[in-house]
Amino acid sequence: MKFVALISGGKDSCFNILHCLANGHELVCLANLFPPPSDSDELDSFMYQTVGHDIISYYAKCTGKPLYRQQINGTSANQKLEYKKTTNDETEDLFQLLSTVLKHHPDVEGVSVGAILSSYQRTRVEDVCLRLGLTSLSYLWQRDQTELMSEMCDSGMEAILIKVAAIGLNAKHLGLTLQNAFPVLLNLNQRFGVHVCGEGGEFETLVLDAPFFTKGKLIVKEQQIVKHTNDDVWYLKLKVEFVPKNDSGDQILDWSQFLSTPPLLNERFQEISDSLPKINQDEKPKEKALTTNTNTQLWKFNSTTVDNKLYVANITSNEEQLEAQIQDIFSQLSSELKKRDFKFANIQTSSLLVKDMSNFATINKIYCKYFTEPLPPSRVCVESNILPPGVLAQLSVTVIDDLQFKQGLHVQGRSYWAPSNIGPYSQAIIDRRDNIALLNKF
Known part of the structure; x- marks a missing residue:
């Protein structure tokens, strides 16, 4: 460029x-x-x-x-x-x-x-x-x-x-x-x-x-x-x-x-890479039977507070169109956050399941509007074929109750060090109190 x-x-x-x-x-x-x-x-x-x-x-x-x-x-x-x-x-x-x-x-x-x-x-x-x-x-x-x-x-x-x-x-x-x-x-x-x-x-x-x-x-x-x-x-x-x-x-x-550029992997990870079996790129992967368990009980909405965390799981929508579903999902999430005087900035992690990854760009465009503060949540996005019928996406989040303990890594620039995140999702977000509790444990 x-x-x-x-x-x-x-x-x-x-x-x-x-x-x-x-x-x-x-x-x-x-x-x-x-x-x-x-x-x-x-x-x-x-x-x-x-x-x-x-x-x-x-x-x-x-x-x-x-x-x-x-x-x-x-x-x-x-x-x-x-x-x-x-x-x-x-x-x-x-x-x-x-x-x-x-x-x-x-x-x-x-x-x-x-x-x-x-x-x-x-x-x-x-x-x-x-x-x-x-x-x-x-x-x-x-x-x-x-x-x-x-x-x-x-x-x-x-x-x-x-x-x-x-x-x-x-x-x-x-x-x-x-x-x-x-x-x-x-x-x-x-x-x-x-x-x-x-x-x-x-x-x-x-x-x-x-x-x-x-x-x-x-x-x-x-x-x-x-x-x-x-x-x-x-x-x-x-x-x-x-x-x-x-x-x-x-x-x-x-x-x-x-100049010289650093290797893609440092020594420790290069050794791991070298020890892995080599894959024949020309060989087609074997077809595997896909699980089709759509038991709706697995996807029941749940909102639970444990210690200093709020867990909001399995937010879905009955709207017919994709955009309407995503807007409804975030409307439901917003209501759950407001009940406890939380904001979207309090979200630590998010897990997003989508029925078809070709819909990702449309979903992400709406997702981005809700995370405009520094240190957006880390995010996992996975295509899943076992979502209930008619459900095109499902969102689960973990929420921190106190922003002063939120710390993370959100690298968006290009470097040799790590892949950049091009959107509002961090590489990692931690609650510093979890680290303190872990140290006290040992």
């Missing part, structure tokens, strides 16, 4: 662009959020790197791609891990920036983001993408940081440290290349647990050259060390110069030569 790259000037946002290109996506333009005018280049932002922001304008020259920029006007107003649209939050600045990009490039479908470990950043980018109909491309997500830094050093990307803010790092480390900084960071990781890729805010970087900088690169002409208000934080103010490259006219197509 065609994509816009969110860039901060740092190594992560640039290295993710390289992975996007290697995965067949087409870079259309760049986008950046910069701090409002002040005496300091450093903005206290939970989302964005701002040191070195005055260099970003050169990236349009380096790549030959248009650059869209917007000032950060909001603050970290909503600091919850799972983000919901909040007035005056800095995440809404990203929404406005990407909205501007779409006005100029309506064919853009993906957004490159260099998040590695921060769920805070990931969930906010994914929220914005969901609202705009875009897909987050985050190929660095959850990668091993030592492996990742090693790959960055070998990728042909030239980057330097422009800010340090961790034990063992000081002004003398400013200006170090990734290659020279790597052994220092490995040592600090072993001694003090410093994140090798700086995911704890230990340092920031600025990319001067990258394989997709096809038009030119940057060289540092002047640098000034600035001490931040915190005694342990230093950063660089730079003046750079654009140096053109010999432009061949054609972009490099084999981007994979500059």
Whole structure:
């Protein structure tokens, strides 16, 4: 797909662009959020790197791609891990920036983001993408940081440290290349647990050259060390110069030569996969007799409270048309929730049985309307031929009585780490009290 790259000037946002290109996506333009005018280049932002922001304008020259920029006007107003649209939050600045990009490039479908470990950043980018109909491309997500830094050093990307803010790092480390900084960071990781890729805010970087900088690169002409208000934080103010490259006219197509991609399975699961009997793809599966038990007692509606959970099981409808059945099912569920002052956000898991999977798109379109809050329930959807006659779908849910104990994983971006969920259903939702009870048991 065609994509816009969110860039901060740092190594992560640039290295993710390289992975996007290697995965067949087409870079259309760049986008950046910069701090409002002040005496300091450093903005206290939970989302964005701002040191070195005055260099970003050169990236349009380096790549030959248009650059869209917007000032950060909001603050970290909503600091919850799972983000919901909040007035005056800095995440809404990203929404406005990407909205501007779409006005100029309506064919853009993906957004490159260099998040590695921060769920805070990931969930906010994914929220914005969901609202705009875009897909987050985050190929660095959850990668091993030592492996990742090693790959960055070998990728042909030239980057330097422009800010340090961790034990063992000081002004003398400013200006170090990734290659020279790597052994220092490995040592600090072993001694003090410093994140090798700086995911704890230990340092920031600025990319001067990258394989997709096809038009030119940057060289540092002047640098000034600035001490931040915190005694342990230093950063660089730079003046750079654009140096053109010999432009061949054609972009490099084999981007994979500059990086390595992780295997589909890690060692443990690869061993399991290798131990399984091989299947002959050309051999037709044997026909099996299908169970046709339609005992309606099995599907009797039931609503039960056990401890802090509400279990609503076997919601079906007698309506004739598919859409009418699904609307009726959710109307019944809504009534059950209201009896106990619950909302759809309280639902932890859902199990959806459908008579014919070809109806899934129609069912899902209605289903999606009821789950608009962060962390929608995890969902199992199965085609079943033993639903009662005339019943096209059946829904069962588990409901948590207190949302403060609801925690989960809802990944919607593309990465090497896990398949993304494209709709309002999470990979996993837990009630933290269940974990506490389990720990107490043992």
